[in-house]
Amino acid sequence: MKITFNHEKTLSHAAPPEDHCPFCQARADQMLAELKDYHVKNGSSPDFSVFFCKTCQVGFSSPSLSDEEMADYYPAEYEAYIPKRGLWDFLQEKKYLMDVKRLVKLTGGSSGSIFEVGSGRGEFLAQVKKRGFTVGGIEPGEAGRRYALENFGISLQAGFAKELSFKQPNDCVVIRHVLEHVDRPEEVLQKVFQKGLRQGGALFLKLPNYNSWERSFFGKYWDGLDQPRHRFHFTKAGIKKMLEDTGFTDVQIKEEIVPNSIVKSISFAQKYGPPTAHALLRPYDFIPMSVKLLAFQGVALMCMPFEAARMIVTARKPQ
Numbered sequence: 669m670k671i672t673f674n675h676e677k678t679l680s681h682a683a684p685p686e687d688h689c690p691f692c693q694a695r696a697d698q699m700l701a702e703l704k705d706y707h708v709k710n711g712s713s714p715d716f717s718v719f720f721c722k723t724c725q726v727g728f729s730s731p732s733l734s735d736e737e738m739a740d741y742y743p744a745e746y747e748a749y750i751p752k753r754g755l756w757d758f759l760q761e762k763k764y765l766m767d768v769k770r771l772v773k774l775t776g777g778s779s780g781s782i783f784e785v786g787s788g789r790g791e792f793l794a795q796v797k798k799r800g801f802t803v804g805g806i807e808p809g810e811a812g813r814r815y816a817l818e819n820f821g822i823s824l825q826a827g828f829a830k831e832l833s834f835k836q837p838n839d840c841v842v843i844r845h846v847l848e849h850v851d852r853p854e855e856v857l858q859k860v861f862q863k864g865l866r867q868g869g870a871l872f873l874k875l876p877n878y879n880s881w882e883r884s885f886f887g888k889y890w891d892g893l894d895q896p897r898h899r900f901h902f903t904k905a906g907i908k909k910m911l912e913d914t915g916f917t918d919v920q921i922k923e924e925i926v927p928n929s930i931v932k933s934i935s936f937a938q939k940y941g942p943p944t945a946h947a948l949l950r951p952y953d954f955i956p957m958s959v960k961l962l963a964f965q966g967v968a969l970m971c972m973p974f975e976a977a978r979m980i981v982t983a984r985k986p987q
Contacts, residue, residue: 694721696720700717704716704888705897707894716730718730725903725909727902729901735828741897748788751789781802782801782802782838783806784806785805785841810826813826841860841871845875848902857910874979876902882933889936890977891933911983918983922981923972924978928961
């Protein structure tokens with residue numbers, strides 16, 4: 669039996685201005701409705717929707733929350749703020765090392781300068797620093813900045829991505845799973861392009877892929893929606909267009925498999941989905957996490973032709 673949790677459909681009752689694209693002002697289609705915050709509020713949040721602009725090929729969440737309203741969705745116990753332990757720490761370090769290798773290849777060596785937007789606790793920059801790069805970054809969380817300084821000797825700027833400033837241009841700017849969280853991503857990219865990179869410098873992005881098979885299959889329960897923290901939902905065409913409109917060239921997009929995204933999506937469908945899903949997926953809780961990860965690694969590999977749930981995007985500032 670095929671089980672699907674796809675609730676995507678085009679709705680027409682949205683009222684302006686929330687159904688207009690913040691980039692081109694065109695009317696957008698409402699693709700997903702009655703979305704909840706499953707990560708922090710455990711499904712008890714107000715409803716959110718996702719609209720999609722066919723011109724820009726980018727989705728956006730609605731209603732758009734102010735920074736003050738959004739603060740309630742980033743509590744101290746938000747998973748991105750908590751240090752990983754055990755298996756998760758091991759997997760995170762392996763992923764960091766893979767990204768560092770990509771940066772070495774992208775920059776042509778390991779002696780340049782790397783700046784990260786949204787540095788967290790500085791753990792990724794610490795791995796970059798070990799390879800010989802000069803590192804810097806910006807992070808709004810005081811606890812994260814303190815952790816980076818005390819444990820890795822990395823001093824981070826205080827501030828959000830929209831408050832980004834650069835003392836000098838860098839060889840590479842890294843934005844890993846941050847751009848979808850900011851309210852004006854195009855302005856962040858403009859700052860990086862104009863002030864953050866030397867001529868010929870590289871941009872390294874990691875983003876959820878709205879056009880992935882996981883989003884199509886899991887619908888409103890897809891982990892990558894992360895309502896309302898993910899303000900924007902990028903496709904390959906959408907992020908490529910935004911980068912090229914900013915002035916970047918040589919835009920390259922690769923896909924990344926993240927089995928834990930599937931694990932979370934199934935968990936959300938089981939807990940917050942219809943009774944039939946809860947009943948059918950009840951045995952899921954008894955499967956060891958290591959088995960889940962291995963199994964969904966295989967599933968994700970088989971589904972690669974239908975676009976993976978994460979994108980690795982690189983681009984360059986022209987010489």
